[in-house]
Amino acid sequence: MLIRSPKSWEIPTSAVTSASLYHDRPRRDFLRTLGLGLAGAALLRPSALLAATAGFPAKGNPLYPGSALKPTPEEYVTGYNNFYEFGTDKGDPKELANQGWKTDPWTIELAGLVRSPAKFDVNELVKKIGGIEERVYRHRCVEAWSMVIPWDGFALAKLVALADPKPEAKFLKLTSFNDPKSSIGQRDHNLNYPYVEGLRLDEATNELAFLATGVYGKPLPNQNGAPIRLVTPWKYGFKGIKSIVRIEFTATQPTNTWNIMAPSEYGFYANVNPTVDHPRWSQASERIIGGGIFSGRQATLMFNGYDKQVAGLYKGLDLAKNY
Amino acid sequence: MAFFEKLLRSKIFVWTLLVLPGLWPLWPIFVVPDPSVGADPLKFILHHFGFVACVLLAVVLTFTPLRVLWPKSKLAQALNRHRRLVGVGAFAYALLHLIAYLLGNGLSTLVHDAYVVPKPFILAGLTAFTILLVLAITSLHALVRWIGGRRWKNLHRLAYLAAALAAYHQIYARKLFPVQVLWIFGPLALLEIARIVRQRANAAARPKAAAAG
Numbered sequence: 224m225l226i227r228s229p230k231s232w233e234i235p236t237s238a239v240t241s242a243s244l245y246h247d248r249p250r251r252d253f254l255r256t257l258g259l260g261l262a263g264a265a266l267l268r269p270s271a272l273l274a275a276t277a278g279f280p281a282k283g284n285p286l287y288p289g290s291a292l293k294p295t296p297e298e299y300v301t302g303y304n305n306f307y308e309f310g311t312d313k314g315d316p317k318e319l320a321n322q323g324w325k326t327d328p329w330t331i332e333l334a335g336l337v338r339s340p341a342k343f344d345v346n347e348l349v350k351k352i353g354g355i356e357e358r359v360y361r362h363r364c365v366e367a368w369s370m371v372i373p374w375d376g377f378a379l380a381k382l383v384a385l386a387d388p389k390p391e392a393k394f395l396k397l398t399s400f401n402d403p404k405s406s407i408g409q410r411d412h413n414l415n416y417p418y419v420e421g422l423r424l425d426e427a428t429n430e431l432a433f434l435a436t437g438v439y440g441k442p443l444p445n446q447n448g449a450p451i452r453l454v455t456p457w458k459y460g461f462k463g464i465k466s467i468v469r470i471e472f473t474a475t476q477p478t479n480t481w482n483i484m485a486p487s488e489y490g491f492y493a494n495v496n497p498t499v500d501h502p503r504w505s506q507a508s509e510r511i512i513g514g515g516i517f518s519g520r521q522a523t524l525m526f527n528g529y530d531k532q533v534a535g536l537y538k539g540l541d542l543a544k545n546y
Numbered sequence: 547m548a549f550f551e552k553l554l555r556s557k558i559f560v561w562t563l564l565v566l567p568g569l570w571p572l573w574p575i576f577v578v579p580d581p582s583v584g585a586d587p588l589k590f591i592l593h594h595f596g597f598v599a600c601v602l603l604a605v606v607l608t609f610t611p612l613r614v615l616w617p618k619s620k621l622a623q624a625l626n627r628h629r630r631l632v633g634v635g636a637f638a639y640a641l642l643h644l645i646a647y648l649l650g651n652g653l654s655t656l657v658h659d660a661y662v663v664p665k666p667f668i669l670a671g672l673t674a675f676t677i678l679l680v681l682a683i684t685s686l687h688a689l690v691r692w693i694g695g696r697r698w699k700n701l702h703r704l705a706y707l708a709a710a711l712a713a714y715h716q717i718y719a720r721k722l723f724p725v726q727v728l729w730i731f732g733p734l735a736l737l738e739i740a741r742i743v744r745q746r747a748n749a750a751a752r753p754k755a756a757a758a759g
């Protein structure tokens with residue numbers, strides 16, 4: 224009844240919409256922001272220019288085009304955020320992550336069981352990787368809501384190749400920043416900090432796994448996890464660790480933050496799965512962000528609709544147990 | 547003080563206090579649009595109405611202990627004129643909360659979460675709602691008389707169970723413990739403890755007198 228079939232939004236909108244909605248305009252905005260910055264106004268709005276600026280504007284990756292999905296309005300992507308470091312209400316991060324928290328310069332470290340451990344400035348890393356591309360991905364939060372987001376960044380597989388893992392390396396442990404002075408959530412200890420996430424090595428090298436440095440054609444705003452964050456569109460949003468400072472390659476499975484907080488509710492895998500309920504709500508359907516009051520719900524797709532790319536990773540794994 | 551007391555006795559004033567919170571969502575949705583609300587306005591409405599229902603339920607339950615603890619206080623007396631109105635207000639917001647839920651999730655989700663794969667959090671909400679529904683219906687004057695004073699009173703003690711279930715439901719609606727639960731239900735808990743202590747002391751002093759309700 225109120226559950227809508229996903230087809231209504233999967234049908235390509237017109238090419239015109241796709242080009243104007245999230246390609247041209249954001250880029251113009253970005254150039255304008257840049258102009259403002261050069262004019263010296265950057266000091267007034269510290270967040271406007273910080274974060275990783277290298278590589279913009281990015282070319283769209285034709286495998287993940289915007290024409291196939293209708294992107295969520297930008298104001299919601301950057302104004303409705305779960306980033307507990309900066310408050311637990313959805314509107315908090317936009318405000319509290321932009322009160323002097325510095326995301327530029329930013330160093331990210333590759334460590335652990337790799338042949339090429341290294342530390343990089345994020346902008347240098349982007350150049351070393353060979354630039355960024357745009358991909359439009361679905362985003363499904365464990366709280367049963369969803370967005371469609373045009374990310375800018377690069378395949379995590381490229382970073383893995385750069386690190387050159389040793390044969391013993393089986394997992395990636397990703398760690399976010401730890402700076403209680405800037406982070407009200409870390410001062411309040413609302414979660415175990417720093418935030419940690421993990422991936423199996425074969426998940427990390429899957430073509431979908433993505434490190435984003437931008438959204439909507441612009442460097443990531445602080446509240447979206449500037450300057451570099453993980454995007455794994457077949458998993459619930461909390462896997463997408465924000466503001467990464469360290470990626471360590473390990474032999475054993477790392478324990479991720481939400482799994483520590485509530486092991487019966489949040490597992491290591493966190494694959495989007497409409498057939499495995501959260502203990503407190505159904506995961507069979509989701510609310511569409513930006514859909515308004517009467518939008519109802521749409522059916523949630525297995526692996527968030529990316530089963531072609533990732534189903535092979537989980538052959539023989541009991542997904543009800545390994546949630 | 548006299549002015550304040552007069553104000554508190556006024557039905558229109560209390561009605562206004564009850565209706566205004568229901569209009570609040572119009573502000574961040576239409577008047578000064580807030581993207582964190584506009585992203586999913588129905589969710590905001592759902593949370594807001596649930597919140598108001600909890601506040602009203604906790605508030606109305608403080609009226610009796612306030613009167614027991616301060617029997618001579620004109621304010622406590624004024625508040626106790628409105629027990630029925632505020633109680634029914636709590637039910638009305640719970641009903642709006644349920645309507646918002648059904649609008650956004652559909653009956654199928656409720657059946658799934660209450661019956662197919664039962665979620666304690668949803669069952670607690672449903673039970674609390676059912677209690678409030680029964681109490682609201684039995685607050686009709688004719689029914690009160692028909693049921694009879696003592697039985698009516700016993701029935702309406704279920705309001706405490708509803709409050710406990712609502713507090714549980716509110717806590718488990720969130721991923722992390724919501725501190726506002728302490729602000730909403732903390733004062734009620736303290737007043738109830740004080741009332742029980744007071745009634746024990748009164749009963750000890752006048753062994754034959756019936757316990758005040």
Ligand code: HEM
Nearest residue numbers: 593596597599600640644647671672674675712716719720
């Ligand atoms: C009729 C059955 C009920 C259903 C199906 C229901 C359902 C829900 C749902 C789905 C949520 C939100 C969970 C989320 O954010 O994902 C919620 C939250 C809440 N509900 Fe209910 N509820 C019911 C009854 C009640 C009653 C009777 C009260 C209070 C007297 C209440 C108070 C609340 C409160 C305070 C919240 C939390 C709002 C917040 O986190 O800000 N609910 N309820």
